[in-house]
Amino acid sequence: MKHTISLVALLTAFPAFAESTRQLDAHKHGVGTLNIAVDGTAVVMELEAPGADIVGFEHAAENDVDKDAVDAAVALLSAPLDLFVMPEAAGCIVAEAHAELESEAMHSEHGEDNHADEGHDDHADEDHADESGHTEFHAEYALTCENPDALTEITFAYFNTFPNAKEVEVQLLTASGAQAYEVERDTPVLGLGR
Template sequence: MKSQPVFGGLCLLTVSFMATAAGGAHEHGVAHLSLVQDGRTVTVGFESPLDSLVGFEHAPRTDTQKQALQQARGALENAAAVVSLPAAAECVLGSVTVELPFGDAAHAGHGDHDTHADADAEYVFECAQPAALSSVTVGLFKAFPRLQRIDAEAATAAGQGKAVLRPAQATWSLPVAR
């Protein structure tokens, strides 16, 4: 594994991340984070049960619930507060995509289906010095107190890594080149 060409492995790994994210376990209080580096492009993906962010998973019924969804969207769109990359990596945010269920009025009338709902966010950075990507600090636990754990996976030019992040351990050490 370790001696195989780095970029041959990365694409496959990206696909497996996506598969994991799409079919991953839905456990309240637990979210998933992925970081994939492809050259200078660094993509950070976040997936969480909606319950972990706002405390419910049905279409909003009250103004308070509508506000909670708006606040969650605002918090996720604030990329600088969600993920902090080392200054030495010289990363510039390229795009932010946030997908929350029940966000548009067309869905508001559907009422309660007794199902789960997930929130997704993706952040794409361009990093001039990607080799300096030694760690990521997440602000997600501060923004979302219901969140207890984030299972994180990374694939960078330096290798692959996994980590479990918690409110008291919100900094993730990325794989280091050897």
């Protein structure tokens, strides 16, 4: 892993990576963010997307349908090259991929609630009522692209996979500097013009 040190440098160059706490309620439904850092053959990406965009809800998963939706989304988000399609000539492969759901209040994962004893339990299971918090899916990817010069564009199949997503704000960091783009559902191709 000869790239390790420079990748760390690239990652910390993104404000989002440096901040340890983020405001989930600062996100805008329909709008995700994708940071891309290209360093030689190494490409690192970080995706943040509102739960609303990915699974269509942001309340805590309370039933099997919700949980299955979250699990399915995490699986989809763990296959970056199916979401962000790179030219075949670039020869990109996934070295690492990690996706997870982050919620505002990381309240304990009480997987099973005993509805049987409703009468007895007078201490509030009912503060579920104010669960108006936001959730975000967060994914990190490390790719290796054999021929990075051929990495001329990225097609966002992401929009096909996630019908509620409307836009992705992209920050691209390369040896020649940082650039910002907005990739929208209507024109889901990011030209890297390098």
